[in-house]
Amino acid sequence: MRRVFEASIRRSLLFIILIFTVAIFGVYTFLTIDQREIPETEVNLINVTTAWPGADKRDVETNITEVMEAEIFSVDGVDSVSSVSQDGVSVLTLELSDAVESNDVVNAVNNLAGGLSGELPENAAEPEVRSIGTRFPLLSYQFHADERAALDDIRSDLETLERDVLQMEGIEGVTVKGYADETYVIALDRSAMVEANLNPNQILTEIEGALNPVILGQEKTDGDIIRLSFQDEVPMSVLEQVRVGSESVPLSEMAEIERQPADPEDIVQYEGSPAVSFTVFLASGEDVPSVSREVEAVMDEGISGLPDGIEATNISSERENVEDIFTGLYMSLAIALIAVILSTSLGLSLSGSVTVMTTVVLSVVIGLIPVPWFGVDLNQISVIGLIIALGILVDDSIVVNDNIERRFTLGDGRLDGVYNGVKEVAPSVISSTLAIVFTFSPLLLLSGANGEFIKALPSILITTMIVSTVLALTFVPAARYLLKQRKVPEYPGLLGRLFTRGGDFYADKVLPAIIRRPLITFLTVLVIGALSLGLIRFTPFEFFPEADRSEVTVDLIFDESQTIGQTHEDANAVLDHIKNEMPHVEASSLFTGTGLPNLFGASLDQSGPNTAQIALEIDKTKQSASETIDQYEAPLREAFPEATIFMETIVQGPPASAPVTVELYEPDIEQLNAQANELESMLEEDGALVTTNLGESIPTLTYQIDHQALEENGISISQVKNELNMLSAGIPIQGIIADGEPRETTLKYSGASTIENTEIVRMTGAQPETYPLSDFVEVSETESPKYIHHRNGDRMVELQVYAEDEAAANETIESFRDELPDSSEMIIGGETSDQTDFFIEISILFGIILILVYLVIAVEFNSIVMPLIIVFSIFLAISGGIIGLFVTQTPISFLGIMGMVSLSGIVVRNAIVLLDFIEARRQSDAFDINEAIYESGRARFKPILLTTITSIIALTPVALGGDALFVPLAVTVIAGIAFSTILSMIATPSLYYLYYRIRYRK
Structure with a gap:
């Protein structure tokens, strides 16, 4: 071994050159590695969406959702399935196992959906399967003007800009909010249709035939192949020329083609002016600064070509956030490096x-x-x-x-x-x-x-x-x-003399005093460490802190039956109140409808015409985001009791759920909804704020078909449903193009037709017989939720509970659980439960860590007792970390816990090397046990103190830097290392001396 070492050491220059060459690759990695603000977290989900226009939510549940759920679990890699059935659409969300590739599962689900198409309703659309990735907003602009018409004029410009950005590398998608599409309604005059002896199906067939593309193929002439094509007309003009029936009646004589604005999904405004939101999303695994600069160049060029009167404001730039954060972190890194240089020069x-x-x-x-x-x-x-x-x-x-x-x-x-x-x-x-x-x-x-x-x-x-x-x-x-x-x-x-004198004092004065009374010394240290653990009760707790940002979002949920126009008006009233009450608000954006495009960590679980989100930019030098929420959220709820209001800010960590969630399972949907409403009322009586995935019940017209009357008169149920469909939602027609864009088009009866004046026609011979539709349908007014939710095939309702007194809320929930029938089941979860699960998991991992550390030390010292002496320093380090958090009143947090786990590996180093020195000297027979301890203390005093000082100085900039995410970690490690170093230099020799006296009977 020595020969190999000598041969290598004599080539030290060559070896050092090699090391520096390898380091160049490290520098390259540092300069080219992707940068982002927080770690990227994968979302392994797949959505399966199946539209069935005009269908009731219960029909959707029975004929689509349950059919899909019955087969979907056969796909490998699917862990759980959640679904929501609502009028006209079924959405299944598949949660995948961590080990599977989402693309493989998407292909398998697509194949499954294709095989099930024959079992789904005839007029249901093909299921759409897509993977849901983490949509990470890179840039968000607000295009705003004094008049809405000015924004409508630049729609094509923004669509061009959207295409340009989507073609860039590193971009996952672009979301444009604030525009409403136009729709076309073919409103049939039912009296004219009856007079012409026509029914809706005949008219629909003629329309679809006129819109279908003509396929002519090709022909051979004199050995040459000639392709045939057809010069088609503009589809809207085609509709006007459609003729129906044996008499070739023009469609225009029995229907009006009405151009109508569609109900918008979003209404956006910026600082009170009409606006359009343009948000760019980063693809997975991409570098934020470099991609952002390229996108900004394209955006700047596109914005420069817009007409006067249009302003573009960048309301969110991830590049700026990353650069600001990394400037501070790199400064801390540089200070830490300087601290290492200075501290090593001390000794x-x-x-x-x-x-x-x-x-x-x-x-x-x-x-x-x-x-x-x-x-x-x-x-x-x-x-x-x-x-x-x-x-x-x-x-x-x-x-x-x-x-x-x-x-x-x-x-x-x-x-x-x-x-x-x-x-x-x-x-x-x-x-x-x-x-x-x-x-x-x-x-x-x-x-x-x-x-x-x-x-x-x-x-x-x-x-x-x-x-x-x-x-x-x-x-x-x-x-x-x-x-x-x-x-x-x-x-x-620089402090060499001081270190030497300190080592001598430790070896000649402290250690002799310790080993004279080793048991008392150890017990004293043990009591100090144990008592410090009790300080955890007096230390604040915050799992993930808020970011030091200037954005505050306000979620607004109004009555389910509200139109988006009414919601926008109500949301503006809330915004005006906020501006009057909060002088530190510098800018505001309002998104009515589906809400913010995943900005500022804000999202709405169930968005719609009755929801809105306000994004506020505040002057955080006057008041922080958390202080703003604490001061204004409760008064805002009191001022607008008709709305459910949440004020939030960006939290530095993974997205969190509600503090408490309750999942209720019950096969009977009426009983399930009643249970959810009862529990919601009980919790609200206790002062909690509760939302559910049912939403509020909305006024509903229920059509009940008289099947006996249908049988008596020879009328099919499909005829009745078709007529009801034509009176309400109508039949969608695909393939209509207007202004170069596909437009949603619906065939339905005109507004003059009602259930009372509509008749069903039955052909019995030369003369058809007519029956009033009202003879077969009874209309009743009720209220019902908009959604039916399943989880893993079972009907369920989830309640999200926000309560100041969580203990009282949990007590209410538990008492309600005791009253549930045997057919019902309740599962309690939420952020609090997730945190409990985390502490259980980290406790298990910590136990594994202790076992691994113990085994390493046991192998090193060939002893089963010696490792216990060294592991004791971990206990002291954790005690010291808690003392540090208590003294500074820094919250115990996720990263604070990570700091305590980190200490487990850091602090054992000093004890290992110290005991290794003692053992080597004891076994050499040149020293007795006392001298071995003294001389080892003298030799190790400077390295132990020097490494401790270096670690503390390196982390001090982080502890003093003010970033709430990392302060708990830095404080924990600094205090843990300092406390453990001081006490382990007392406890480790005393424990070793006790071990030696017992082991060798001396």
């Missing part, structure tokens, strides 16, 4: 300091090379991982470098000093690194969105720590050998 010689500093930088750079293979990009979490890495990477280099210098001081030659210095500490360095790797590896198994969110942290730390250890055992000795410096200063470093 190391110039050559040692330069070697350690270079090793740390190379470890970070080279450690980045494999990161993209983990599916990790450069985001807030990965940069924080680099900052944490800088604080702990110095450990290996300092330990190896310090021991090499110690060997030089003891008189070893240049080669012997390097070899012996590495040989003595290599086992403990490798073991401590394995402990860190085993600490962070289980975090890669964290499930769900939380696992995707934090994935970058363990990935960065694992790769950089492995590289750091390799370089500490290779690059550091090579550099020290190449520097040819055997003479080590008596007091190396």
Whole structure:
């Protein structure tokens, strides 16, 4: 082994050149890796949408939804199925397993849907299957003008701009909101139709025949093939020329073709002016800044060509957010790097300091090379991982470098000093690194969105720590050998004398006092650590904090029966009130209908004509987003009791559900709806705010067909349904083109026709017989929900509960559960439950981490007791982290918990190396047990203190930087390392001494 080492070390220059060459690839990775604000989380969902125009929601449920659900579970990779049936459409949402490719499942579902087409209603559309990806908004513009007509004039320009952007690489989609399409209605005059002895089916057949394309094919002439084509007319003019019936009656004589504006899905305004929203979405795995700059160039060119009077305002730019965030993070990274340089110079010689500093930088750079293979990009979490890495990477280099210098001081030659210095500490360095790797590896198994969110942290730390250890055992000795410096200063470093005196005081005064009363010392430390755990009750909790942003969104939900026009008017009243009451609002946008295009983390679970969202830009220097919500949400609800109102801001983490959700399952739909309404009323009486996926019941006209009357008069049920359809929604006609665009067109009776004056015609001979439609249909007025929901094939209703007193709400829910019949089932979930599941999962992973760390140390020391001494430092580190959070009143959060898990690997390093030194000296027979402990403390005092100082200084900019997401992590690690270092330097020797006395009976 020594020969191999000597052969390698004599080629140190070549090896160092090789290391720097590899580092170039790391620099390239850093410069080219994709950047984004937060980690990208995958949404593994598929939607299957089947339209059935004019059908009632119960018919949709029976004839489409249940037919699809019965077969969909046969597709491999489908974990669960949720569905919603409503008038005219069925939507199934498939949640896929993490291990499957969504494209494979999409193909399988498409094949399944094709095979089921024969079982679906004849006039139902083909099911549409599409994968739902994470739509990440890159840029959002508001095009606004004083008059709506000016925006209508630029519609074609925006459509051209939309096509240009969609063709760019890195773009997933573009959403344009604010325009309403036009529709055409072929309004039949029923009296004229009856007079001409025609029925709707005959007219529909003639219309479709006129619209169908003519296929002429080709013919051969004198050996040449000639393609035949047909010069068709503009479809709208074709409709006007259609003739129907044996008398070839012009369609225009029995119908009016009416051009009508369609009901808009969205009404958008910006600062009170009519507006059109134009939002660009980034494709998965793309770099935010580079793609954004390219899109902005195209947008700027398109905007410059718009007429006067049109203004374009960029209300959201992810590039600006990323650049602002990374400016602060890179500053913290630079400060951390400077902190490493300064702190190492405090206790190391110039050559040692330069070697350690270079090793740390190379470890970070080279450690980045494999990161993209983990599916990790450069985001807030990965940069924080680099900052944490800088604080702990110095450990290996300092330990190896310090021991090499110690060997030089003891008189070893240049080669012997390097070899012996590495040989003595290599086992403990490798073991401590394995402990860190085993600490962070289980975090890669964290499930769900939380696992995707934090994935970058363990990935960065694992790769950089492995590289750091390799370089500490290779690059550091090579550099020290190449520097040819055997003479080590008596007091190396700026504070070398102080470190030496501190080590002497620790070895000569502190350690003797500790081992004189080891049990009392250990118990004192144990009590201090245990008492500190109780501070968790007095420490605030916030799973994910709000972002330091200036956007606040206001969700508005009005009565289900409202038109979009009425909702827009009501939403403007709310907006006017907000502007009058909130002087720090700088700008506002209003989206009535489907709501914001996934901006600012805002979304509406069930949007429609009765919903709206307001996006406010506030001056956060006057009042933060959370303070705004706390002050104004309750008064806003009091001022507008007719609306359900939520004020929200951007949260730095995966999307969260309602604090409490309740899923009710019951086969009987009437009973299910009644249960949901009863529980909703009970919770609202307790002061909770409740929304449901049923929505509010809306006025409904129910048509009940008299089947006995149909049989007596020989009338088919399809005739009655067709007539009702023609009186209401009508029959859609495909293929109408107007102004170069496809337009929705419907064939229906004119407004003069009603159920009372419409007759059903039955051909019995030469003269048809007519029967009043009202003889076969009874109309009743009721109220019913708009939706029927299923989950995994069972009818269900979900309630979202927002309560200040969650304990009281849960008590009400539990009491309601006790009264449910045996046929019903209740499942309680929500954000609170999700957080509980996370703590259970992280506790299991933490247990696995402790076992892995224990096994590594057990192998290193060949002992089953020694690892317990070292693992005790983890307990002290967690206690210290809680003390730090309590003293600073920093909330315990997701990343605070991650900080505590991180400490598990970080703090065991000092204890491993310290005990390794003690064991080596004890087994050499040159020292008795007391001297072994004293001299090991003297040798390890400076490296332990130096690495602790470096870690703390590196993370201090993050702790003081003010970013609420990372402050808990930084505070936890800083306090945990400091507390653990101080107390473990007391507890570890005392525990080891107790172990020695018991083990060897001395």
